[in-house]
Amino acid sequence: MDMDRNSLVEAYRRMRTIREFEDRLHKDFAGGEIPGFVHLYAGEEAVAVGLCSHLGDGDFITSTHRGHGHCIAKGVDTAGMMAEIYGKAPGSCNGKGGSMHIADVDKGMLGANGIVGGGPPLACGAALSAKKRGTDNVVICFFGDGASNQGTTLEGMNLAGVWKLPVVFVCENNGYAETTSYKYSVSGTDIAARARGFGMPSVAVDGLDFFAVAEAAGEAIARARRGEGPTFIEAQTYRYYGHFEGDSIAYRDREEEESFRSRDCLSRFRQTVTSQGLVEAADLDAIDGAVAAEIEQAVTDALSAPDPSLDSLTTDVYVDFPASQLWMFQDEPVRV
Amino acid sequence: MTTIELSQRTITYREAINEALDLEMARDDRVILFGEDVSGAPHSEEERHFDAWGGVLGVTKGLAGKHGRERVIDTPITESAFIGAGVGAAATGMRPVVELMFIGFMGVCLDQIINQAAKMRYMFGGKAKIPLVIRTMTGAGFRAAAQHSDSPYSTFCHFPGLKVVAPSNPADAKGLLAAAIRDDDPVIFCENKVLYDTPGPVPEGEYVVPLGEASVPREGDDVTIVAISRMVGVAHQAADSLASSGVNTEIVDLRSLAPLDTDTVLASIRKTGRLVVVDEDNPRCSVATDIAALAATQAMEYLAAPVKLVTAPHTPVPFSPVLEDAYVPTPERVVEAVRATLA
16 A cells, blocks of 8 residues: 555544544434434544545545545535534535535535435446546445445446446445344345456455555556446445434444444554554644544534525525426415 | 427427437537437447437437437446436536436336435535436327326426426427426426327427427417327317317417426416316326316416316226227317316
8 A cells, every 4th residue: 555644644634534523423413412313424434535535526426324424535524514414504505405415516525315225326427427528537436235235236336337437336334224234134245246246346345444445445446547447345344323323223232343443443544654654643643633623613613503594495496497386386485 | 488480391209309319419518318229239339230229219210320329328228227327427517318218117216316316406505407308208009008108297297306398299399308408407308109200390400499388389268278298189189179169279288397387377277267187197196286276276266167177097007909098088078178167
C-alpha cells in the first residue's frame, strides 16, 4: 500500500470525522434531540474511506440508508449534513431529505437511499453517463449484505458486466440486515462468490483494515478507469450500534460485539501509521481535537438554524410545474 | 394554446415518434436511447444486423443505423436495472430516453420510477435534475391480454415529481416527445400501440407541443367530451354521430395528464355546461375521476347535468376478442352518455 503522508492524514481525518459524527448522533438521539430515524455507520469507517480516498469530485457514489459515512468520505460538508439530520433549512437538502436521503450531487454523492437495493441501478446509470461523456470517472456502489439479496443488486451487476461499466460494487457485509444475520439470509453465505458468476473479479477483504480495503479499492478503481469493467469487493465489517438508533440489539451477542470492537479500524490505523513512523501520534491527536470541535460546532449550528419556510413544502418537486396543481382541487392553505 | 400548422405530409404515429427521436438525437448529444431490443441483434457487429428489430413494434427502427449503437443501446431484459440506469444517467448529465416495452412492466421496476426518479429532486432539496423520458406502450385491442394491454397512466399521475403524456395523433406524438426530451423533469410518455399505424399530417423538422397544454380539436356548444389518447378518436366518432341529430360536441384532448391543463377543461365546461369523460383506464382513482373532481370543485355552478364517465370496467383487460371489445369504451357508449347529460 503506497500512500503519502498527506493522504494518510486525510484518510484518518475522514474516518475520525465519521466516528465523531455518529457517536454524537448516538448520544443526541438518546436525548430525544433528533427527529425520525438514524442508521449509524460507526465501526465501518475503513470501508467508505478506503474506497473514497481514491476518488475525485467527478467520481460518483451511490449509498444506502446507512449513508452518513459515505457522505463524509466523499467530502460532503458535515455542517450541512448535521443541519439536514435536524430537518433545518441550511441542511444539505434544505431539510427535505433527512438522514436517509442526504445527497450532494456536485460532490458526486448521489444520495443515501431509503430503499435497500435502490442504488445499484442508479450506479449503472451514472457509470454509463461517465462513459458516454468521455470521462474516466468511476462509480462506487455501496450496499449491504441485505441488499446482496435484492434483485436490483444482481440485475445491476449483470448490466454493469454486459455494458462493461466503470462501477465498483462494494458490499458492506456488517453481518446483519436489520436483525437478520447474513448466515440466515444469504444462501451459500459467500457474497463475493456471487459476483464471479457475473464474470467480474471479486474479492472479500477485512473491512476493519483500512489498508486492505484501500488496496483492493485501488486495483478495482484503476481497472474501472482503464475501461475494463466492474469489480466486486465484499468488505467484512461490523456496525457498532443497532440497525437504527433505539434498536436494543437483542439479536447479537455481546462477546461478538466485543470481538469486532477489539479490531476497531481507527485504532488499527493509528497503530499502523505511528508504529511505522508514517504519521506522528501527536498529529493524529490534533486531528481528533479539531474533528471534535467541528462536530460540536455543527450540532450547535444545527440547533440554532432556522426551520425550512412553510412555502418550501411545495418547492423543488419539479423543475417546472404549475404551482396551483400542487394543491390540486383545493385552495392553497393560508398560513398564519 | 399551441396549435400545430398542419402540412400536407402524412406519416404514421409510429413514424412520428421515430422522427422525434431522430431529430432530438441529432440536436443534442446527451440524448441516448436504451431498452429491450431497441436496435436488435446486439451480439452482432455486422451492419446488416443493425436495427434487426427496432423495438418490439419497430418504433426505433433505423435509429441505430443513423446514430450508432453507442447511442441506441440494447439492454438485457432487466427493467429495474435499465430504468434505474436511466435515472442515474439523467442525474449525471445525460438525457436518456428509455423504453419500458409495455406499461404493465412497471410492476417490475416501479421502485426506480416512483422512489428514485420521482422523489430525487425533492429529497435532495432541488439540487438534482432528472431529465429522463420513459417511453411505454398502453392500450387494449391487440388481443394481448391483461399484462400487455392496460393503460394505467393514472398510477404515474399520482406520484409528485413525474410528468405524464399520452398523445392521440401523430403530430402531437412528435411534438410532445420532443418537449418531453427537452424537459428537465422525468416524463412518462405513453404511446397507444393501437395508434401506431394511424396516419396523420405531421410537420417536417423540429417543433414542440408544450407539456401541460390540452387541445380542442372540435368546438361545440352543447357538451364537452374530455378524452385521452386513443379515446379522442372514439370521441370524434361519437361527436359525428351526435352531429347528425343536432348536438354540437366540443372535444378536449388532454394530451398531458400531468401537468393537467385545467384552464382549457374548465373553460369548456363553463361554455357547454355538460361533461363526459372518456378514458380507457380502469375507473378508480383515475384521470377521469380527476376531471370529474375538477368539475365538482371548480365548475359545479356551470353544470346543467351530472358528469358522466365512460371508462373501462374495474377488471383486467380480457383476452377473448369479444370480451376485449366490450372492455374498451365505444362511440356508442359515449353517445349514450352524452344523451344522458342532455336528457
